Amino acid sequence: RLSPRTDSGGKPRGTHLVSQSRSRPLLSPPLQDGCAEAEEAAGPGGLSLVPPSLPEEGRMDLNPSFLGIALRSLLAIDLWLSKKLGVCAGESSSWGSVRPLMKLLEISGHGITWLLGTLYCLCRSDSWAGREVLMNLLFALLLDLLVVALIKGLVRRRRPAHNQMDMFVTLSVDKYSFPSGHATRASLVSRFILKHLVLAIPLRVLVVLWAFILGLSRVMLGRHNVTDVAFGFFLGYMQYSIVDYCWLSPHNAPVLFILWNQQ
Numbered sequence: 001r002l003s004p005r006t007d008s009g010g011k012p013r014g015t016h017l018v019s020q021s022r023s024r025p026l027l028s029p030p031l032q033d034g035c036a037e038a039e040e041a042a043g044p045g046g047l048s049l050v051p052p053s054l055p056e057e058g059r060m061d062l063n064p065s066f067l068g069i070a071l072r073s074l075l076a077i078d079l080w081l082s083k084k085l086g087v088c089a090g091e092s093s094s095w096g097s098v099r100p101l102m103k104l105l106e107i108s109g110h111g112i113t114w115l116l117g118t119l120y121c122l123c124r125s126d127s128w129a130g131r132e133v134l135m136n137l138l139f140a141l142l143l144d145l146l147v148v149a150l151i152k153g154l155v156r157r158r159r160p161a162h163n164q165m166d167m168f169v170t171l172s173v174d175k176y177s178f179p180s181g182h183a184t185r186a187s188l189v190s191r192f193i194l195k196h197l198v199l200a201i202p203l204r205v206l207v208v209l210w211a212f213i214l215g216l217s218r219v220m221l222g223r224h225n226v227t228d229v230a231f232g233f234f235l236g237y238m239q240y241s242i243v244d245y246c247w248l249s250p251h252n253a254p255v256l257f258i259l260w261n262q263q
């Protein structure tokens, strides 16, 4: 506290830092060992020339860390921006007429669509090379479902309040929104396709555009906040690196390929 200090005659002699042992800020914890000195020096009147050395926790209460403020600001911007972008969140929203198209995009990135599609192609594939790529895509999709379910269950961030929970086939953890499963899948699958399929440039651009628009559509539908999708893209990208590192082949996982061949 700043308070005018007076001399013995009661005249003000300038402003000094003083500590009153009986009156402490409401948010600060009780004075601890480090402050006993200052409390003693304050004497019965509570006035002291010695500024108390507050313990670390006390200082943090009074001066919230830069990181804390930055995170809280980021979250506030995230919520504000996500609400602004949620223009297809309901039929009556400003872009409500585009909602059916966004829901079609949702199905194009759904786990069931990709799992069934991959299994179908695996059954139809008649080359070892094709089977190897599809087997790894199946592994990537399962890994993604597992990782996203684990993180959603741990973080438990609620979906935005303006979301309508009318999604096609969900798991119990899908009531949570961080990270976006569609965004992780979009990023993982598009990186996988670009690496393992020989495609003409326009098709490669289309794959990247699909992933980006699918991510954006999650926020526009009101399903997610922007940070759910941004982290989802990052996570999917990193998951591909794991898949690439653990690449399954007839050499390192012969049982898998022989079993599949016998079916």
Ligand SMILES: CC(C)=CCC/C(C)=C/COP(=O)(O)O
Pocket: 110, 111, 112, 145, 167, 168, 169, 170, 171, 174, 177, 179, 180, 181, 182, 183, 218, 223
């Ligand atoms: C039922 C299966 C196999 C997958 C669920 C896929 C799903 C509904 C993910 C949720 O995605 P968002 O987190 O982007 O909303």
